[in-house]
Amino acid sequence: MDDKITLAHGAGGRQTRDLIEALILPRFGNPALEEMGDAALVETGGIRMLFTTDGFVIKPLEFPGGDIGKLAVCGTVNDLSVAGGRPLWLSCSLVIEEGLPTALLERLLDSMAATARAAGVQIVCGDTKVVERGAADGLFICTAGVGLPLPECRRQPVQAGDCVLVSGPVGDHEAAVFRARENVGQGMALVSDCAPVNGLVAAMAPVAGGGLRVMRDPTRGGLATALYELVQGSGCSVMLREEDVPVRAEVRALCELVGFEPYHLACEGRLVAIAAPERAPVLLAAMRAHPQGREAAIIGELVGDGRGRVYLENSFGGGRVLGLVSGVQLPRIC
């Protein structure tokens, strides 16, 4: 560990993992936390539930396709959903910088409320703190969420031969935030995919048939990072077919312009799933039948090479390793 915390520690890649493994896990260690899922599965006296939290520090507060309020609801709803849960209740803790326009706060709260209604969850508790001018940057929101596990979505070990599915094009969110913030790609139609995925998961559960191994939402660090986390410790690597991974033309163009890797760009309304090969087609069909998964695709397979890597191969026989994000690509994207 460095002797000071850097932006890279919050970027969701290698340094974030280092911070969690070096500082957090040894201190707070318990089985629920050590699972390192998108939500913790906890149990007492026969009651099992999922519990998760996320802090949102996105800049700007409003961006094409969403705002910090919508994002704060989606982020927590999605963590519960991809952990195999039905989200029920959210908390909302606001840290406001003195001077924030009340009208802006009202718009953001409207957005939270509308998103919660759309996702069918209730915001049942909250807290408000105000800090003096200069001690925060506009508004930070922390949401936590509680849900009940769906038995059909119980996490199982992944295996060689399993298929990788993604629910839609990757990278839209981070590309949209980048464009909203930087003086580049101003003509491009980049819109965040920010959306709740609990409806999509509810549509997948009935056809899972015991073959939906595990899901994740590819946020910070993007698709590649989510896949690294999903195969960690399994002895499997992921072989992605470049042609099958959906990436919007505008996102690809932005990536070429500024040197980003689309598979490292955060999504906020997608899920990636690993499924047994015999269940992948029916899961894909269920995803495509849902408004949130119309562009879903099977994008690759797991191979048992003992390496835990993510490879990208194309139809010309070329291939390369997709690394974990290291350093900072773009701070404050969520």
Add this chain to the structure above:
Amino acid sequence: MDDKITLAHGAGGRQTRDLIEALILPRFGNPALEEMGDAALVETGGIRMLFTTDGFVIKPLEFPGGDIGKLAVCGTVNDLSVAGGRPLWLSCSLVIEEGLPTALLERLLDSMAATARAAGVQIVCGDTKVVERGAADGLFICTAGVGLPLPECRRQPVQAGDCVLVSGPVGDHEAAVFRARENVGQGMALVSDCAPVNGLVAAMAPVAGGGLRVMRDPTRGGLATALYELVQGSGCSVMLREEDVPVRAEVRALCELVGFEPYHLACEGRLVAIAAPERAPVLLAAMRAHPQGREAAIIGELVGDGRGRVYLENSFGGGRVLGLVSGVQLPRIC
């Protein structure tokens, strides 16, 4: 509402209530939230639980008697406890300013872990965000918590004749933070009372005998604000006996020096309870037998005057109304 958010909106007094009533409740409205308890009581399919959240922005990060890590665990444990719950699981969301010394973060995480162990709760999920230098002030922590309701502590309506109990001296926390921050009272031995009260509540529950009406932890806005909230809508006022309210001599001296009202100063390790008069003595005995309640006292009674006020009377026959805090006494005390 003002057209900009001010520090007063985060001070826990009148303007905080205005913000919640004008901006939050109309948008997020649901029965659990509208109870406005320290934690929300939620229920699904026969499962009932308590859920709460708090953001911590205290300055300085370390102060006599505690630090932001200890406070973040105590605050959420205490909200669940005074809502009549047994706290089980906590989430921890960190918003870190780039440049925070790693050694300081380690001390604060050690403190969180030690406090969680002492309170018998687990930190099962978390999130880490890092913002650039100047976009936050060191570290903010948001914790949320889940607990199970204790049947003996189910909230009941308060009545005229009920007794008011407090578990120990009031105002220690805010006085200690004030002294740590301002160039005043440097010779005074002021130490925060920051501590988990779940053990104390667990000791009270078995002797509640159906007469423990409601509890609250007197944080922002202090004892007076907590009592206003507890009698709101009941048609009762609170008559406090000034001589019986425990206030440390050092806290009283600081208040006289700088013009604070001790009954408006935040505590972080106390609870205030309203109990049926026939149960108050046995509850007091249970509190005094617990390390966290050795200086507990019965400090007043409820009267049915229809006014919803908090009065302070002394043995000389004098009396006055304790108002709600208005404006900002001291920002960033929790």
